[in-house]
Amino acid sequence: xxxxxxxxxxxxxxxxxxxxxxxxxxxxxxxxxxxxSITVFFILxxxxxxxxxxxxxxxxGAILSDETYGRMFTMHGIVMVWLFLVPSIPVTLGNFLxxxxxxxxxxxxxxxxxxxxxxxxxxxxLVVYGLFRGGLETGWTFYTPLSTDYTQGRVLPVVAGVFxxxxxxxxxxxxxxISIHQLRASGMTWYRLPLMLWALYATSVIFVLxxxxxxxTLVLLAFEHFFRVGVFDPTLGGDPLLFQHLxxxxxxxxxxxxxxxxxxxVSEVVSTFCHKQVFGYxxxxxxxxxxxxxxxxxxxxxxxxxxxxxxxAVVFSMLSFLVSVPSAIKVFNxxxxxxxxxxxxxxxxxxxxxxxxxxxxxxxxxxxxxxxASDVHLTQTYFVVAHxxxxxxxxxxxxxxxxxxxxxxxxxxxxxxxMWGRTAAAxxxxxxxxxxxxxxxxxxxxxxxxxxxxxxxxQVLNVLSSAGASILALAYIxxxxxxxxxxxxxxxxTDNPWQATxxxxxxxxxxPTENFVHPPVVTHDAYxxxxxxxxxxxxxxxxPHA
Amino acid sequence: xxxxxxxxxxATRIDILLAGLLLISLAVLGLVFGLMxxxxxxxxxxSRVPLSHEAVVHKSWRFEIGWTSATLVIFFLLFLWAARLxxxxxxxxxxxxxxxxxxxxxxxxxxxxxxQREINMLHVPMGRAxxxxxxxxxxxxDFSIPVLRIKHDVLPGRYQSIWFVATRSGQxxxxxxxFCGIGHSRMTGTLVVLNSTDYADWLDHTPASGSxxxxxxxxxxxxxxxxxxxxxxxxxxxxxxxxxxxxxGLYGSMVPGPDGRPIRVDSAFLHDAILHGxxxxxxxxxxxxxxxxFRGVLGEDDLAALVAYLQTxxxxxxxxxxxxxxxxxxxx
Numbered sequence: 001x002x003x004x005x006x007x008x009x010x011x012x013x014x015x016x017x018x019x020x021x022x023x024x025x026x027x028x029x030x031x032x033x034x035x036x037s038i039t040v041f042f043i044l045x046x047x048x049x050x051x052x053x054x055x056x057x058x059x060x061g062a063i064l065s066d067e068t069y070g071r072m073f074t075m076h077g078i079v080m081v082w083l084f085l086v087p088s089i090p091v092t093l094g095n096f097l098x099x100x101x102x103x104x105x106x107x108x109x110x111x112x113x114x115x116x117x118x119x120x121x122x123x124x125x126l127v128v129y130g131l132f133r134g135g136l137e138t139g140w141t142f143y144t145p146l147s148t149d150y151t152q153g154r155v156l157p158v159v160a161g162v163f164x165x166x167x168x169x170x171x172x173x174x175x176x177x178i179s180i181h182q183l184r185a186s187g188m189t190w191y192r193l194p195l196m197l198w199a200l201y202a203t204s205v206i207f208v209l210x211x212x213x214x215x216x217t218l219v220l221l222a223f224e225h226f227f228r229v230g231v232f233d234p235t236l237g238g239d240p241l242l243f244q245h246l247x248x249x250x251x252x253x254x255x256x257x258x259x260x261x262x263x264x265x266v267s268e269v270v271s272t273f274c275h276k277q278v279f280g281y282x283x284x285x286x287x288x289x290x291x292x293x294x295x296x297x298x299x300x301x302x303x304x305x306x307x308x309x310x311x312x313a314v315v316f317s318m319l320s321f322l323v324s325v326p327s328a329i330k331v332f333n334x335x336x337x338x339x340x341x342x343x344x345x346x347x348x349x350x351x352x353x354x355x356x357x358x359x360x361x362x363x364x365x366x367x368x369x370x371x372x373a374s375d376v377h378l379t380q381t382y383f384v385v386a387h388x389x390x391x392x393x394x395x396x397x398x399x400x401x402x403x404x405x406x407x408x409x410x411x412x413x414x415x416x417x418x419m420w421g422r423t424a425a426a427x428x429x430x431x432x433x434x435x436x437x438x439x440x441x442x443x444x445x446x447x448x449x450x451x452x453x454x455x456x457x458x459q460v461l462n463v464l465s466s467a468g469a470s471i472l473a474l475a476y477i478x479x480x481x482x483x484x485x486x487x488x489x490x491x492x493x494t495d496n497p498w499q500a501t502x503x504x505x506x507x508x509x510x511x512p513t514e515n516f517v518h519p520p521v522v523t524h525d526a527y528x529x530x531x532x533x534x535x536x537x538x539x540x541x542x543x544p545h546a
Numbered sequence: 547x548x549x550x551x552x553x554x555x556x557a558t559r560i561d562i563l564l565a566g567l568l569l570i571s572l573a574v575l576g577l578v579f580g581l582m583x584x585x586x587x588x589x590x591x592x593s594r595v596p597l598s599h600e601a602v603v604h605k606s607w608r609f610e611i612g613w614t615s616a617t618l619v620i621f622f623l624l625f626l627w628a629a630r631l632x633x634x635x636x637x638x639x640x641x642x643x644x645x646x647x648x649x650x651x652x653x654x655x656x657x658x659x660x661x662q663r664e665i666n667m668l669h670v671p672m673g674r675a676x677x678x679x680x681x682x683x684x685x686x687x688d689f690s691i692p693v694l695r696i697k698h699d700v701l702p703g704r705y706q707s708i709w710f711v712a713t714r715s716g717q718x719x720x721x722x723x724x725f726c727g728i729g730h731s732r733m734t735g736t737l738v739v740l741n742s743t744d745y746a747d748w749l750d751h752t753p754a755s756g757s758x759x760x761x762x763x764x765x766x767x768x769x770x771x772x773x774x775x776x777x778x779x780x781x782x783x784x785x786x787x788x789x790x791x792x793x794x795g796l797y798g799s800m801v802p803g804p805d806g807r808p809i810r811v812d813s814a815f816l817h818d819a820i821l822h823g824x825x826x827x828x829x830x831x832x833x834x835x836x837x838x839x840f841r842g843v844l845g846e847d848d849l850a851a852l853v854a855y856l857q858t859x860x861x862x863x864x865x866x867x868x869x870x871x872x873x874x875x876x877x878x
Contacts (some may be wrong), residue, residue, distance in 0.1 A: 045843075065788045066731065067788050137728055145685055152729070281608075305697055328614075331578060335578065343589050343590045357582070368567050375697075377560055380690070380723040448721045455719065
């Protein structure tokens with residue numbers, strides 16, 4: 001039977017030993033290894049979030065001591081940022097898709113790819129060790145001198161873990177950049193690349209350029225700790241603001257690491273489910289690059305009240321407005337893509353539309369914070385918490401789920417249950433807004449972030465937020481269940497279940513280990529649905545296996 | 547839940563800016579969600595409009611340039627508006643009252659020009675410019691007064707300044723809004739805005755050096771006791787006793803002694819406990835930190851003041867328990 005033959009050749013079933021998985025250099029298997037790891041970290045970070053929201057139901061704190069609360073939000077932040085959000089789409093969907101979309105056999109450096117996974121796992125274990133053997137209460141930002149002189153927690157293993165995860169990011173970034181330059185299939189010009197690849201390319205540039213700055217910063221932190229070299233500590237002659245500059249020089253571009261791949265996914269999904277070319281392809285492509293470029297010049301907007309100079313603040317504010325322009329361009333182009341399409345509202349599209357809505361709210365509230373005078377009032381309150389969760393959870397996690405549902409048939413060869421997918425997407429949107437919208441109001445009212453207890457006047461909004469969080473939790477648990485179910489019971493996926501144009505849909509589901517039986521040749525622009533439709537009509541008249 | 551009041555003209559200007567931002571945001575959101583909805587209704591699969599693969603290249607340039615430049619212009623105007631209001635913060639008027647505010651894990655010390663000192667309270671006159679000079683003794687804190695819509699980080703080793711003219715009398719909260727350790731959420735206080743006569747009155751009636759208990763309270767904080775021991779004064783709902791026992795109601799209570807038998811906490815107990823430190827005196831509880839000895843750090847005068855202060859934290863016990871107390875020895 002042809003089906004069993006396909007199964008035998010697929011990357012999933014060819015050699016199923018544990019050893020073959022742990023020593024694999026196949027980008028598709030490594031993507032799955034990563035997927036399993038970041039799912040574990042996502043659950044861990046989610047447990048932290050759940051405890052935080054439970055604590056804040058009561059003004060006096062419902063369940064945790066001040067100390068445990070501090071450790072909990074630190075754990076939540078560090079795990080979610082470095083062990084989930086930063087790697088999320090690039091190392092899972094990106095790893096799986098970059099060679100397939102390029103029409104290549106694998107990434108440029110398959111073994112480096114495997115090493116980066118091992119580095120990531122070691123990093124994760126170090127961080128988890130530090131957080132559980134003693135814990136840490138500095139927040140994910142490690143501000144000095146709190147993190148150097150005034151905390152009893154385990155700073156060093158955690159910092160070492162974050163340091164190590166940086167090398168994993170750099171390896172992945174290098175691999176993507178070189179693959180996109182070198183491994184494009186015949187006929188695959190730069191302007192024929194799927195927008196997902198433009199986004200991942202921009203992301204990789206940030207990985208490679210920004211991550212070393214974080215590594216240097218963390219090394220300096222360790223130097224100061226061990227050798228008492230005054231870098232950041234004012235009592236040793238250092239400057240605590242220097243740490244913030246260095247930290248945000250990495251961490252603001254890191255925000256774009258977290259959102260750009262999501263934008264790539266949304267471009268793919270919107271185009272497919274509108275069955276139409278992306279409106280303004282070149283603008284969307286170059287907006288990714290300009291976000292990555294300008295993103296390096298806005299770190300100072302985290303420090304408008306930190307004591308930097310007036311001139312620095314004014315320049316950083318202007319640049320922060322500027323960086324939001326390419327994001328706006330993307331949103332308008334997605335809406336333009338929908339216009340005149342043939343829109344299907346399957347789960348990936350629902351998630352993608354959720355992304356557009358929530359990302360727009362996140363972006364617009366970003367303007368409140370880029371504006372100097374209003375930032376002074378709103379920064380370091382729950383307004384900021386709500387703002388970046390709209391980008392990172394409302395945006396990035398929605399996009400991650402959109403991508404997971406969209407490529408699930410390709411990755412596993414099985415369809416997920418559509419009704420459940422749509423339900424989860426709707427729950428995510430609703431639960432997310434209920435959780436985080438009240439936090440905008442809390443922030444305006446002045447409730448500071450990272451408070452274990454708070455004045456009673458803030459309770460109503462906090463309870464609403466916690467109620468939303470429980471719905472959000474459900475929206476995360478549902479896909480875990482039905483994805484697992486679909487692995488065993490899901491309907492078999494065809495090669496191109498969404499009638500999409502990308503090269504990844506031209507091979508079998510799941511793909512064979514070598515990706516393509518015959519190296520593909522690209523003859524059309526990306527998203528050329530007119531050509532696809534014509535080819536389909538022609539194929540129906542001739543042999544059914546074009 | 548009441549809406550956040552505006553206690554200065556600056557606060558009103560910020561609220562107008564926020565309203566402007568909100569209006570623009572709502573307009574954009576309306577546009578995005580409106581277009582999304584219209585597109586779904588008109589172009590969903592099965593609707594009457596046929597799918598067209600017309601070349602969009604020519605049309606798209608005009609749209610792209612249109613929405614890019616519109617966005618740029620609006621953003622630039624917003625930037626100018628907000629920057630103008632921000633610049634004001636860097637220009638304190640001459641003749642402003644200068645008040646020194648020092649952050650320390652986890653309290654705010656406030657010193658007035660006249661020598662008055664306060665903890666977690668800030669009294670200012672209405673209608674006069676006040677400049678706060680902010681510094682920290684340890685980590686980075688942040689002094690935030692929501693009703694005035696201002697805040698600033700408080701750094702160790704340097705002064706930062708913010709200024710305001712309060713236009714509304716009353717009591718308002720201020721907060722530490724830069725995470726500064728586990729007592730962060732206890733680091734709040736009250737801003738009291740008084741009219742000028744009340745303010746002069748308050749200054750007159752606030753002694754420059756306080757009573758014994760007040761001195762003790764200062765010592766309790768200045769020597770770092772409050773870093774571990776909850777004393778209930780600054781945040782009545784604080785209950786973090788993971789590092790050290792709470793001081794609230796401790797005086798006069800029974801605790802297990804070194805040999806396991808319960809003993810009553812009296813003045814001598816407190817006095818010795820401070821001098822010897824550590825768990826030697828009492829085996830109760832498992833705390834994450836060990837109390838250091840304050841021998842050589844605190845003089846007897848200081849100890850007396852501290853003990854007097856700790857007695858005030860057990861209002862019911864203090865009257866009857868005073869008898870056996872080591873009476874403060876003047877000049878010792």
